Amino acid sequence: MKKEQQIQIFESVFEGLEKQKQKKDADGITHQINADRYTSSERLGQEKEVIFKHFPIVTGPATQLQKAGDYFLHDLADVPIIVMRGKDDKLRAFLNMCRHRGVRLLEEKEGKVKRNIVCPYHAWSYNTEGCLQFVFHPQGFSKVEEATHSLIELDCWVRMGMVFVVPNPDLKGKINIDSWLSEVYAITEGFEFGDFYPFHKTEGKLDCNWKLLVDGGLEGYHFKIAHSKTIGPYFLDNMSINTENKLHSCIIFPKRAMKKMKEEAPDEWNFRKAANILVHIFPNTVILIEPDHIMVVSFCPIDEKTTAYTSFMLLPKEPVTEKEKEYWTLNANIFWNAIKEDNEMAILQQKSFNGYSKTHLTVGSYEKLLLQFERLVDEALKGKELQA
Numbered sequence: 001m002k003k004e005q006q007i008q009i010f011e012s013v014f015e016g017l018e019k020q021k022q023k024k025d026a027d028g029i030t031h032q033i034n035a036d037r038y039t040s041s042e043r044l045g046q047e048k049e050v051i052f053k054h055f056p057i058v059t060g061p062a063t064q065l066q067k068a069g070d071y072f073l074h075d076l077a078d079v080p081i082i083v084m085r086g087k088d089d090k091l092r093a094f095l096n097m098c099r100h101r102g103v104r105l106l107e108e109k110e111g112k113v114k115r116n117i118v119c120p121y122h123a124w125s126y127n128t129e130g131c132l133q134f135v136f137h138p139q140g141f142s143k144v145e146e147a148t149h150s151l152i153e154l155d156c157w158v159r160m161g162m163v164f165v166v167p168n169p170d171l172k173g174k175i176n177i178d179s180w181l182s183e184v185y186a187i188t189e190g191f192e193f194g195d196f197y198p199f200h201k202t203e204g205k206l207d208c209n210w211k212l213l214v215d216g217g218l219e220g221y222h223f224k225i226a227h228s229k230t231i232g233p234y235f236l237d238n239m240s241i242n243t244e245n246k247l248h249s250c251i252i253f254p255k256r257a258m259k260k261m262k263e264e265a266p267d268e269w270n271f272r273k274a275a276n277i278l279v280h281i282f283p284n285t286v287i288l289i290e291p292d293h294i295m296v297v298s299f300c301p302i303d304e305k306t307t308a309y310t311s312f313m314l315l316p317k318e319p320v321t322e323k324e325k326e327y328w329t330l331n332a333n334i335f336w337n338a339i340k341e342d343n344e345m346a347i348l349q350q351k352s353f354n355g356y357s358k359t360h361l362t363v364g365s366y367e368k369l370l371l372q373f374e375r376l377v378d379e380a381l382k383g384k385e386l387q388a
C-alpha cells in the first residue's frame with residue numbers, strides 16, 4: 001500500500017475517533033438481507049457451480065511444494081485437483097483422474113511422486129508435468145498418445161505464496177490472474193513478506209454456511225463484544241476503515257496503539273504494527289496481514305449448512321530453532337482463539353436459520369462490506385461478469 005494511502009488511513013482513524021465521540025461516525029442506513037440465502041440447498045448448488053468452479057481459488061501454500069514431484073490434493077471445490085511441481089520446476093494443477101477410465105490417481109493428501117504417477121487400475125502413467133508416459137499393451141489403444149491423453153490441466157498460478165487454481169478446465173487460459181488480483185496487489189505492494197514459508201496448516205468442518213464465515217471477517221462492529229476475552233481489548237472499538245474496492249474487500253482494524261501514534265510525525269507511523277489488515281479475496285479466502293506474517297483461511301461449502309475450512313500461516317522464513325517455532329505457534333493460537341469466537345457466532349446464526357429462515361436480517365452502516373460481498377455473490381449467480 002502506498003505511503004500516502006497509509007497516512008490517509010491513519011488520518012481517517014483520528015477523524016473517526018472524533019466523530020465517534022459526537023456519534024456522527026455513520027450514516028445509519030440499514031439494509032435487509034433474507035436469511036434463506038444461508039439455508040437454501042438450491043442456492044448452494046448454484047454457488048458451488050458458478051462461484052467455486054469459475055473463479056481462481058486458493059488451494060494451498062506454494063512453498064510446501066519445493067522439489068519436483070512434491071504435490072498436494074484439493075477436493076473442496078468438488079473437483080479433484082492435484083497441484084504438483086514438475087521436473088521443470090513449474091507448478092501445475094491437473095484433474096486427479098486417469099485419462100483411461102477415470103480412476104482417481106493419487107489418494108494421499110500430500111506427498112511426493114518419485115518419477116511417474118501410475119494409475120492403480122491398468123498402469124497408465126504420467127510424469128510430474130502431467131504428460132502421458134506409458135500405456136499398458138498400447139496396441140489395444142490406437143490414437144492414445146501424449147498430445148491427446150495427458151492429464152487435464154487447469155489454470156494455476158502462484159501469487160503471494162498461495163497457489164490459485166480455476167477448477168473448471170474449460171476456462172483454461174480465459175482468466176488473467178494479475179488483473180483479477182489487482183486490488184489485492186494495491187493493498188500489499190510495499191509490504192515485506194519474505195519467503196511465504198507455510199506453517200501451522202489446519203483444516204476442519206464447521207456447521208454453518210460458508211458465506212456466514214466470510215461475513216464475520218468483514219466488520220469490526222463485533223470486536224468489543226464477541227472478542228472481549230481475546231483480541232477485543234487490543235483494538236479500537238468499532239473502528240475500521242474500508243478501502244474502496246470493487247471485488248476483493250480490504251478492511252483495516254486499527255489497534256489501540258494507533259491513538260498514541262498521533263503524537264508522532266506521519267513518517268514514523270508503522271502501518272502494519274498499528275493495524276491488522278484483512279483482505280477478502282473473492283470468493284472464499286480471507287488473508288490477515290499481521291505485523292510480521294500472513295494468516296490465510298479459505299472456506300469451501302460442503303452443503304448449505306456445513307463448510308470445510310483450510311488455513312495456513314505464511315512466514316517470512318522457515319522457523320528453525322525451537323524458540324522460533326514456539327513464537328509462531330503462539331501467534332497461531334492467538335489467531336485461532338479469536339477465530340473460534342467468530343466461528344461460534346456463525347454457527348449460532350446457522351442454528352437459528354436452520355429452525356427459521358423466512359425472515360430478513362438487518363445490516364447496518366458498519367457492515368457495508370458484508371453487504372457488498374453478499375451482493376457480489378448474487379451478481380455472480382445472475383451471470384454478471386465480475387472484475388476488479
Ligand code: FES
Pocket residue numbers: 098099100101102103119120121122123124
Ligand atoms: S483407469 Fe487408469 S489405467 Fe485404466
Ligand SMILES: [Fe+2]
Pocket residue numbers: 216217222223227338342
Ligand atoms: Fe471477529
